[in-house]
Amino acid sequence: MAQPSQLLCETTYVVPGPQARAMEALLRRRYGMGKLVFECCGWAPEKGRSGYFRRSHPMADGAEAVYAITLSSEETLERRWDRIGKFYLTLSIYAL
Numbered sequence: 001m002a003q004p005s006q007l008l009c010e011t012t013y014v015v016p017g018p019q020a021r022a023m024e025a026l027l028r029r030r031y032g033m034g035k036l037v038f039e040c041c042g043w044a045p046e047k048g049r050s051g052y053f054r055r056s057h058p059m060a061d062g063a064e065a066v067y068a069i070t071l072s073s074e075e076t077l078e079r080r081w082d083r084i085g086k087f088y089l090t091l092s093i094y095a096l
Contacts, residue, residue, distance in 0.1 A: 005094060005095055006094060006095045007092060007094055008093045009092070010090065010091070011090070012088050013088070013090075015071065015086070015088070016086065016087075017073075017082055017085055017086065018082045020071070020084070020087040021081055024036050027069060027071055028051070030051070031051025031052060032052065033049060033069060033071065034046035034049030036072075036073075038079065041076065041077065042072060042076055043072060043076075043084075043087070045070055045071070050092075051069045052066055052068055052069070053066070053067050053069070054066050054067075063095050064096040065093055065094060065096060066093075067092070067094075068091070068092040068094065069089070069090070069091050069092075070089070071087055071089050072087065073086070074086045
């Protein structure tokens, strides 16, 4: 896959802590995101590995795009995900 170059758009969704395990499993299985690991003050994909998928058709201007998707927690020292208030699913769209 070509390397993403220019960030076109980014959005973030809130995932409640009790639903985070199921969301992580889906993102790992479907998009290749890294397993969430505890780093310093929260949960993030191992080695910063986001999941990726390519846009199925060109954009209006004919350009190709790739989507990066990742899940991380709010700042916390909590190890039990069901006790963490929020995780954040971030979807970024990059031009190729």
